[in-house]
Every structure is written in structure tokens, then in C-alpha cells.
Amino acid sequence: MPPAGLDNLKHIVVLMMENRSFDHMLGALMAQDKRIDGLDDTQTNPDTTNTQIPVKPLAEFQGQLDPDPDHHFPGVDLQIFGGVPPRSGRVANMQGFIKSYFQQQQNVQQSQKIMYYFTPEKLPVLTGLATQFALFNGWFSSIPGPTICNRAFAHYGTSFGQVGMNIFEWKGPYLSIYERVLLAGRTAKIYYYDGPSSTMEIVNLLRNQSKIFGTFDQFLGDCKSGNLPDYSFVEPNYNDHDSDSGAEIASDQHPDHHVQHGEIFINNVYNAIFNNEELWKTTALLIVYDEHGGIYDHVSPPDCTPDDAAFVASADKTGTGAPFAFDRLGVRVPAILVSPWVPKNVVIPGPNQRNGRKFDHASIPATVMKFILRDFDPNTLSPANKQKFLASSKREQAADTFLDLLGDKMQPDDDIPTFVVR
């Protein structure tokens, strides 16, 4: 008999924000809860004068991480391995963050800001949800690289060998999770913010699949009317622009966009679900960041099952002088599972802790498939469609899923935080 939370589950919603590391956003929570694998102010990185620079609670909402810290493959390699070039046995010591940021401006003072983190009171929505619901100590970006390839893992369970931002078109063998959900006769949608912000899932998805796209206004309407698809992926506003209703401030939290506005956006998604009582009882919301954006985190990304042999990135693509078999995860990012069926204040241990677990964005399609397969019989599909429906990358096959976090008891409404903008 499945737990009541899983039994009641009808919708999974994923909100993917941009470019902030776990320690930067949530690391300070360790001061109030030792189970959280965060910061105690002893973590350091050497700067280019060889002075050890500690983490500091000085992160600001805007204007501090400009230029945008490097988060392309070679830059992240430097951040993780401290500048030791690729060779067997090198250690992921997380000692190259300041060195990496220094390369962009040759400014020692500016480079140290990569070690700054937010205090919890500055991020009431993110930390409020993290301490009310389930916080992952071990959710990592899928690749030590930038946005497009990391987001691909959330949609396909692989990036098809891509480690960068280049255009790629993949025609198989793996379908996106949306196509698989549709094959099963269920519903799925990517809600991008609006036309001027558009989507980051362009080449492979926008081309033929206009039916799976909607806007954020439609998401709000679908939540209100109870017509949310079985699976929804929500994209924040990626740029500042004007609209009929006035100035639209970017809400993705990508440096140098205002972090507080991202807080409001996270709250808007959460509120839309919470405000429909039936939806609230039947929905699991995952809030996660695509990658760390070059910002410091102290946990070394673990090894993982390599992706399909066909998807090895060559040395010229990685820019490090060595190929990459997708056998190591990227830097750790914030991830929170919100559902009334999650017991209050759960911390899921990371891979370096007792009973630790590791997650990455391939966990998203893996979890959605588990949810869809719960009562769907793939044998009802034609042999060709069944094969397409069940095909998944090695990384997705190996990815941990998170529906087991839903329990038997609902948290009472009067204890659920309601964030009000003043």
C-alpha cells in the first residue's frame, strides 16, 4: 500500500531557477540546523595572493556578482579542482572559485566576493520553504558546466554529449519527458514566463511541439481552475522588459538579476498551488536551480554512472584538454520538495553523510516516469511507441527519484507559511 501522499499525488511541478549554489543561498541554515550540510565560516579558498579567504555572510541582492562569474566547463573544472589539470586521481577540492573569478577582471577584491553567502532572513521564501518541507543536501547540477546542457538533463535525462551552450538538435533515441508523458495519454507542459522572456528549451522543443508550451499567466489560470497538467515545468522571467502591465523584472536570480524578485516569483508559483486546496493536496512542487553559476559551494561533486558511450564530450568540446564521459556531477545547487505530505523540516542527507543520497536533474524525468508508470501499462502502446516510451539514458536510469519523500500525514494548513509582499 503506497503512502497516502503518493496515493493522492496527481501533479508534479518543477520550478527551475538560475545560477546560484547551495551554500550561497542556503548554507547559512546550518547555524540553526546541524543536519544541513552548509557553512560554519571555516570554509576557505585561496585568492591569487595565496591568502586564505573565508566565506562571509555578505551576499547582496544585486550589483555584487558583476561580471557574471564563469560557469563554462573549463571554468568550473578550475573551481572544482583548484587548477590541477585533468589526470587520474586528482582531487575535487573546491579550491579554485576565487582563482576562477579573478581571471575575469584581475581584481583581487572582486574575486573574493564569490565566497559571499546570504543569511536566512534575506531569503525568507527559499529558507522558509526549505525549513518547512524537504531540503536536499545532495542535489547537484548534472554537468560541471552552464545552463543549456544542465537544463537538457531535466528535459531528456541527458544532454546528448553537450557540455556547453551550443545549438544541438537531437532526434533520438530518447524522447523528452514531455513526449513520453503525452505518449502515456497524460498531460505535460512547459510554462515559460512570457513572449519577451521566452523559453530556454528552444531548438529541440519549440520546433514541433507548440502544444506543450504555455505562459506563466496560463500556469496561474490552470492552477486556479484545477486544470494543471500531470507534469509542469515552470521557467522564470529571464530578462528585464516592459509589458502591458508595466516593468517586468527578471525573476530567474541569474547574476546580476535581483534575488528578491526571484523570491517573489518562487512565492507566486508556491501560492498558486497552495491557494487551490484540492491542488495543494495532490501536487508535489520541486524548486531547484539549474547550476551554481560559478559561485562557491564546499561539497565536492561526486562521481556518477557515466552516460551512454555515444555521449562522451571530446577534449576540444570540454576545453580542458581531456574528454568528459559525464561520470561526475556538477556543483551542488539548492533543491526543495514542497508538499503538505512531506513531514515538516526534513533534511535529505547528501552523499558524504550517513544514509546519504545524491540527486541531479536526471532525477526529474526519472521521477516523472515513475509517477506515470505507477498505473500506466506501457504494453498498451504499439511496440514502436513502447520502445520509445521506455528508452532512457544511462544517467536517467541510474538517477535517484524523490517520490518516496511523500508520507502518510498532511501538514496542517495553519502551520504552512504564506508569504505576503509588503
Next chain:
Amino acid sequence: MARKGRVVHIPKPPKSAFDKNRPAGALLRAQAVHLRHALARHVQKVARHLNKVGELLATDLDAIKTEGHVSDYAKRVTAVLHPRGGKHAHK
């Protein structure tokens, strides 16, 4: 109707947070490249479609003499006008 739980007040960012003249970063520039690529693909598709339509419009109808000619032409035009209508009717 908003439901109420435990109320937590959150601040609003200042108006100065909005700056549409901020230089676009690598992600947004990459987004523009991907959008243009998708648009080019879309245009290719539309062009193929328009080529097909052009051929059908240029067809010399005086050359259509037999039921076979008509059915062939009707099939190709219908496929353009009603792409889902190409299936055989069940007897």
C-alpha cells in the same frame, strides 16, 4: 480566494532593480542564437510547404482528364488544406 497559513512578510525589490539596458549575459545571448536557429528551421519548413502549394497552384487543370488524375490532385491539395484528413475511410 487566497488561503491563509502562517503569514510571513517579504520585501519587494527597489524600482532600481529594473534595468532593461543591462548588458545581456552569455545565457541571454545564447538564447537569441538558439531562437534564430529555431526560426530558420521554421522558415525552411514553411518554405517547403509553400513550394508544395506553388506546384499545386501551377498545375494545368486542363491536363486532368481521368478520375485517377483528379483523385491524385485532390489527395495532394487536401493534404495541404487538411493534413489530418489523409487517412483511408473505414469501409
